[in-house]
Amino acid sequence: MKNFLFFRRVNNSWSRLPISYRGAIVIAIPALCMGAMIGSWVWSRQVNIEVRQRIDHTKEVILESNKLLTTLVNAETGIRGYDLSRQTVFLYPYKKAKSHLSNNLGALDKLVRNDPEQSLQLDKIELLITNLTRILEARLLEINNSTINKNSVSDKNISMLKQGKQTMDTLRTEIGNLQQVEQQLLDKQKSHLAQLIELTSFLQWLTALVSSFAYLAAVYLFSKINTELAEREKQLSESKSLIDTITKNVVDGVITLNCHGVIETFNCAATKIFGYKPEEIIGKNLSFLLSDPCLTDQEKNDKLQFLTHHLRQLDKPWQTLGYRRSGECFPLEISLSEIPLNPLFIVIIRDISEAEEAKAKLTNRADELARLSATLTATNIQLEKQNQELDKFVYVASHDLKAPLRAIASLSEWIEEDLKDKLSEENNRQMELLRGRVHRLERLINGLLAYSRIGRIETRKELVDVRELLGEVIASLDPHSEFIIEIGEKMPVFKTKKKLLSEVFTHLLSNAIRHHDTGRGHIQILVREEDLFYHFQVIDDGPGIAPAYHERVFVIFQTLLPRDTKENTGIGLSLAKKILETEGGKIWLESEEHLGSTFHFTWPKS
Numbered sequence: 001m002k003n004f005l006f007f008r009r010v011n012n013s014w015s016r017l018p019i020s021y022r023g024a025i026v027i028a029i030p031a032l033c034m035g036a037m038i039g040s041w042v043w044s045r046q047v048n049i050e051v052r053q054r055i056d057h058t059k060e061v062i063l064e065s066n067k068l069l070t071t072l073v074n075a076e077t078g079i080r081g082y083d084l085s086r087q088t089v090f091l092y093p094y095k096k097a098k099s100h101l102s103n104n105l106g107a108l109d110k111l112v113r114n115d116p117e118q119s120l121q122l123d124k125i126e127l128l129i130t131n132l133t134r135i136l137e138a139r140l141l142e143i144n145n146s147t148i149n150k151n152s153v154s155d156k157n158i159s160m161l162k163q164g165k166q167t168m169d170t171l172r173t174e175i176g177n178l179q180q181v182e183q184q185l186l187d188k189q190k191s192h193l194a195q196l197i198e199l200t201s202f203l204q205w206l207t208a209l210v211s212s213f214a215y216l217a218a219v220y221l222f223s224k225i226n227t228e229l230a231e232r233e234k235q236l237s238e239s240k241s242l243i244d245t246i247t248k249n250v251v252d253g254v255i256t257l258n259c260h261g262v263i264e265t266f267n268c269a270a271t272k273i274f275g276y277k278p279e280e281i282i283g284k285n286l287s288f289l290l291s292d293p294c295l296t297d298q299e300k301n302d303k304l305q306f307l308t309h310h311l312r313q314l315d316k317p318w319q320t321l322g323y324r325r326s327g328e329c330f331p332l333e334i335s336l337s338e339i340p341l342n343p344l345f346i347v348i349i350r351d352i353s354e355a356e357e358a359k360a361k362l363t364n365r366a367d368e369l370a371r372l373s374a375t376l377t378a379t380n381i382q383l384e385k386q387n388q389e390l391d392k393f394v395y396v397a398s399h400d401l402k403a404p405l406r407a408i409a410s411l412s413e414w415i416e417e418d419l420k421d422k423l424s425e426e427n428n429r430q431m432e433l434l435r436g437r438v439h440r441l442e443r444l445i446n447g448l449l450a451y452s453r454i455g456r457i458e459t460r461k462e463l464v465d466v467r468e469l470l471g472e473v474i475a476s477l478d479p480h481s482e483f484i485i486e487i488g489e490k491m492p493v494f495k496t497k498k499k500l501l502s503e504v505f506t507h508l509l510s511n512a513i514r515h516h517d518t519g520r521g522h523i524q525i526l527v528r529e530e531d532l533f534y535h536f537q538v539i540d541d542g543p544g545i546a547p548a549y550h551e552r553v554f555v556i557f558q559t560l561l562p563r564d565t566k567e568n569t570g571i572g573l574s575l576a577k578k579i580l581e582t583e584g585g586k587i588w589l590e591s592e593e594h595l596g597s598t599f600h601f602t603w604p605k606s
Helices: 002-016 019-085 088-112 116-145 155-249 268-274 297-311 353-418 425-453 466-477 498-514 572-583
Strands: 253-258 263-266 318-323 329-339 344-351 462-465 484-487 493-496 522-529 533-540 587-591 597-604
Touching: 019 088, 019 116, 019 155, 088 116, 116 155, 253 268, 268 318, 268 344, 329 353, 353 425, 462 466, 462 498, 466 484, 466 498, 498 522, 498 533, 498 572, 498 597, 572 587, 572 597
Parallel strands: 484 522
Antiparallel strands: 253 263, 253 344, 318 329, 329 344, 462 493, 522 533, 533 597, 587 597
């Protein structure tokens, strides 16, 4: 489990490394192994060369010492042959050995110079050789000066022969010791060489094995990197396809620039905006699209500096003028962004000609509205003054009209009282008719005054329970006990202008009660909630109204029956209609003659 977690952490750490680092590591593994292999091979080769050089040196020392011993033996043999034969031909080996002896000693001295022990040994050998040479020269001189028979040997010659033999034996021993030391060194070096060969072979096999594992690891890691790169390439290809699709279908112009402001791509929307085909514009500077062809070189240079300044302000839209292929100038908006990991800039260009035209139109409309608002403000002020004057006029007119009417009514009553016994029944009826006309005119004046004030007097809003409101209205009308007024269910409770709603219900209920053809009527009040309104219905079972008179009943001062038949001012329904229209509602009638009437009206919820 611990190993699994360890390898999992290693794999996660490996995956988080950048691809460049992972690639470097993958390349470094076989490279290090190869370097180690080459280094071990170079080291082993160098050591092998050094050992072989030492072996060759030792062999050369042994060879030179053998040559020296052979030279000495030849010299002694030549003297001995000459001593026995007295023929000078036997002196040839002696003379040749004597001429080569210094070279042999020099070569051997050169070989053992760096070895102190062998140098001391060589010094002993040189002394012995010098002694032997002296003995041989003395023997040769003795042989040449001898006067005795050549077959006889003198005592001195025999003594020299013994000294030479003894010296020669000593030389053989010393040279043998020298060669023995060198042979031991040679054996040691050969053993070292064999070990080195084994070590080199082991290192080669080891580095080959490690290199194999490194190669497999590199292949595995490369395969993972290759898979990841393929996946990234696929994602990049998909992203590129997506970006190409977006840039082809986007309504704004999309242009890519290099770091020098040169255009590299040009989408279809940009072609529609400027009129240039991509092959005509790619490779040119962005200033080509934003400069008037009629500008001078200096003006174009100033334009280029202006663009360069704005190109440094990434993600900050700015407005300038563009020039189409036809030479037409138009306003546009430019937004510049840098593409990450790529020295490219993406430019979003939007043609704002329509927006600028709409802006100009809106500005003109705003100015016009401002003028209209000022005009309306002045008109409202004038209307307020006129309304105030109208209120004063209505008040004065109603007061001045009511005063004579009251006087006429009072005078008719006084005349009737003074001439009570002298007036005929017809005159009394005429006096009552006179007072009725006076009261009717007074009601007309009051209704006209109320009609003129609708919509001009501010009425506060309050929370209204419509069921309670209807109860108050019915109580104020005080209908006959046999007259039934039924209030439906789910009457709303909401905040509105109570006084105006109460007047509407009062006029509708009063109209239904007054015009009922019997004393036992039935009125039903219903409500239905809509999105923005409450839809009320006042249903009665009266005589009904013919469809021809449905609009007429809402006209002020209009009555369906002669006023002498039934006293009526003809203002109630017109007042209700004006209140509803002023508050945003409406009223209409559904009725057939002899089938009762249903008055519909809507009242806003707020």
